[in-house]
Amino acid sequence: MSRGLLDAQKGHASKGGLSRRTFLKFGVTVGAAAGGGLVLGFSISAAGQGQGAQNAKSVIGGDANEMPQGGVFQPNAFVQIDTAGKVTLVIPKVEMGQGVYTSIPMLIAEELEVPLDSVVIDHAPPNEKLFMDPLLGGQLTGGSTSIRYAWEPMRKAGATARVLLISAAAQQWQVDPASCHAERGQVVHAASNRAIGYGKLVDAAARLPVPQDVRLKDPKDFKLIGTTAKRLDSPEKVDGTAMFGLDVRLPDMKYAAIVNCPVFGGTLASVDDINAKKIPGVRQIVKVDNAVAVIGDHTWAAKRGAAALVIKWNEGRSAGVQMQHVIDDLASASKREGAVARKDGDIGKGFTDAKTRVDAVYQQPFLAHATMEPVNCTVHVRADGCDIWVGTQVPTRAVDTAVKITGLPADKITVHNHLLGGGFGRRLETDFIAQALKIGKQVDAPVKVTFTREEDIQHDMYRPYYYDVIAAGLDANGKPIAWQHRIVGSSILARFAPPAFKNGVDPDAVEVAAQLPYDLPNQLVDYVRQEPRDIPTAFWRGVGPTRGTFVVESFIDELAAQAKVDPAKYRRDLLAGTPRARNVLDVAMQAAGWGNALPKGQGRGVSVMHAFGSFFSIIADVTVDNGEVAVNRVVCAVDCGMVVNPNTIEAQIQGGIIFGITAALYGEVTIKDGRVEQSNFTDYRMLRLSQTPPIEVHIVKSAEAPGGIGEPGTAALAPALTNAIYAATGKRLRQLPVGRQLQTA
Incomplete structure (x- = not known):
């Protein structure tokens, strides 16, 4: 990372560096990087709140206090162009397979007029003030927001840089800037057949005042946005040079194998480590409040040492908790009135006037994340500082956790963030970072703490069990x-972001359920918070839309069956006020051949969803044979607004659908004696390659602002699948996973 950017992040105002004050909210500011170059800082505000860039004075050789004092300076990303013409984008969103390290650079490259493969990506350091995502309220990656939040500001940053570079070239040539244009990293003056590379212009460009209102390209003029660009991170992932948290290797590094208390809330009573210490390569036994870690010269020694421990636990109050207790708690809570999330019309009169009433209860289980890369964290805790090597969705929270555990000030904590081998919300949490730090405080060397798959599944933070009571x-x-x-379940936001939990309503838990796309004149949606004893809960590739869509779209199918109306037509009639939702349904129906007859034992189901700023419709074809479900084909139509990279959209939807099929068919975490019963992929099943159906993704052209993509495919899948099972068998499944319900039906 350049010295200029580091100075900006630290708030220093030095010659050749930019202070935090130089970055203007809703605007772009410019200065020179140390050693020559152009640095752009820009803030990212809520989607759709575009404003022109504000004027700023050059800080070359000057004091940052000369800059306009236009409020709090909270830039969210930076662009640097050096004298060699290299463009570096310091990006606060982490890459966990979703493709943001390609799609966000496309926004810059489009307006800056540089080849995409010339843009270099750097992880942003933890800095909540500089890298705040206003859609999420912090520096974090999640909620399918990356492109939504970056769409306009990133393009403005590229366009501003382009205008400044053109102006610098025009001054040098003494021509009208309007007679020049930019292309492929250089400014061209066609009339005189002259061209000059960006690298030779950046110093002069840094001395120019920032234009207030740069004109962004008309979408019809896009050269890069909307094209199927190859992912920039693929070569390193293919040749093995890409660095994930699990790949960290440090001089004198030790390896920790950890044994956690199997019972939620339990603590360590005692440990007999005599035999563990006899194993070659075992260096140390470390005790923390709820776990024991064996420190070894290599993983094998640590694992063997862990297996040799004899541990006694204080199991505590949760030792007697059974799965049925959790369900009974939820069922009992469902009898209470909830906090109102939405109230339209007169619900009492609506039911009085109704000719038919339909009631249902839906249940959805705890789910583990089971990311490809198990959670891991490498730490080096010293008296004068702490380094953390990890893949995290929340780098600033990682710093906060380290401050709490180590007692060191934040400026002594360094987080080295890496690529994530899957996040799905698991790496929004810092529990495993905290545990690594507690261990690292007792080890006089860098130490890598890696959960085995068993520890990963049995000590996850789970998608909550939800209990929905619904009537029409x-x-x-x-x-x-x-x-x-009525939605009954754990509130993740009450723990994760307490200010968001207002008036008893968790806005995530009720998402989709409280914002239906259908024309329903009298509605009452409420929420009852019921925590599952000591079982920790967390986000899971979305929570509200994922759980809410299953309930809503399954119940809409029930109503269609009650009315004896084709379920797709039933939806179309209720979507007159939401044309984008109706349109994706039409596209999906046509692509899937809706209405065509299927052989006996096969069924076709549909779902519609509006969430994360996007509109989805999924149609699934299944075969059911002796309680076993085979998914034959999935068709998805999506209107996600303006498309940046169709490749990443298609890949994310396909991956999300596979993730959703896995969860719908098999996903379930159950509790016995305060313990998670599942331990590995033998009993927490994954969809096999041979079971994966053809997945068609039809992207609907749209001129609207971009919507999210990472989570909607997963969210919209389950009801399409269960509705298809109903079409094939006549069995209505109101509880997941499908496999267990069909086997017990």
Whole structure:
């Protein structure tokens, strides 16, 4: 990372560096990097709040205090162009397979007029003030927001740089800037057949005032945005040079194998480590409040040492907790009135006027994340500082955790963030970082703490178990005129972001359920918070839309069946006020051949969803044979607004659908005696390659602002699948996973 950027992050104002004050909210500011070059800083504000760049004075040789004092300076990303013409984008979003290290650079490269493969990516360091995502309220990656939050500001940053570089060249040539244009990293003056590379212009460009209102390209003029660009991170992942947290190797590094208390909330009572210490390569036994770690010269020694430990636990109050206790708690809580998330019309009158009433209870289980890369963290804790090597979605929270555990000030904590081998919300948490730090405080060397797959699954933070009570009143034509939905379950936001939990409502838990795309005149949606004893819960590739879509779209199918109306037509009739949702349904129906007859034992199901700023419709074809479900084909239509890279959209939807099929068919974490019963992929099943269906993704052209993509495919899949099972068998599944429900039906 350049010295200029480091100075900006530290708030220093030095010759050749930019202070935090030089970066203007809703704007772009410019200065020179140490050794020559152009640095752009820009803030990222909520999507759709575009404003022109503000004027700023050059700070070359000057004091940052000369800059306009236009409020709090909270830039969220930086661009640097050096004298060699290299463009570096310091990006606060982490790459965990979703393709942001290609799609976000495409936004810069489009307006800056540079080849995509000339953009270099750097991880942003933890800095909540500089890298705040206003859509999420912090420096974190999640919620399918990366392109939504970056869409306009990143393009403005590239366009501003382009205008400044053109102006610098025009001054040098003494021509009208309007007679020049930029292309492939250089400024061209066609009339005189002259061209000059960006690298030779950046010093002069840094001395120019920033234009207030740069004109962004008309979408019809895009050369890069909307094209199928190859991913920039693929070569390193293919040749093995890409660095994930699990790949960290340091001089004198030790390896820790950890044994956690099997019971939620339990603590360590005692440990007999005599035999463990006899194993060659075992160097140390470390005790923490709820675990024991064996420190070895290599992983094999540490694992053998861990297996030789004889441990006694204080199992505590949760030792008697059974799965049925959790379900009974939720069922009991569902009898209480909830906090109102949405109330339209007169729900009492709606039910009074209804000719038919339909009631249902839906249940969805705890789910583990089971990321490809198990959670891991390498730390080196010293008296004068602490280094953390990890793949995390929340780097600033990692720093906060280190401050709490080590007692060191934040400026003594360094987080080295790496690529993530899957996140899905698991790496929004810092529990495993905290545990590594507690161990590292007792080890006089860098130490890597890696969970085995068993520890990973049995000591995850789980997608909550949800219990939904839902009812609808239908008129004489089968149209819903009353809709009542009570959501009962854990509140992740009450723990993760307490200010977001207001008036008893968790806005994530009720998402989708409280913002239906359907025309329903009388609605009441409420929420009852019920925590699952000591079982920790967390985000899981979305929570509200994922769990909410299953309930809503399954129940809409029930109403269609009650009305004896084709389920797709039933939806179309209720979507007149949401044309984008109706359109994706139409596209999916046509692509899937909706209405064509299927052989006996096969069924076709549909779902529609509006979440994360995108509109989805999924149609699934299944075969059911003796309780076994084979997914034959999945068709997805998506309107996610303006498309940056169709390749990453298609890949994310396909991956999300596979993730969703796995969860719907097999995903379930159960509790016995306060312990998670599942331990590995033998009993926490994954969809096999041979079971994966053809997945068609149809991207609907749209001029709207971009929506999210990472989570919607998963969220919209389950109801399409269970509705297809109903079409094939006549069995309505109101509880997941599918496999267990069909086997016990």
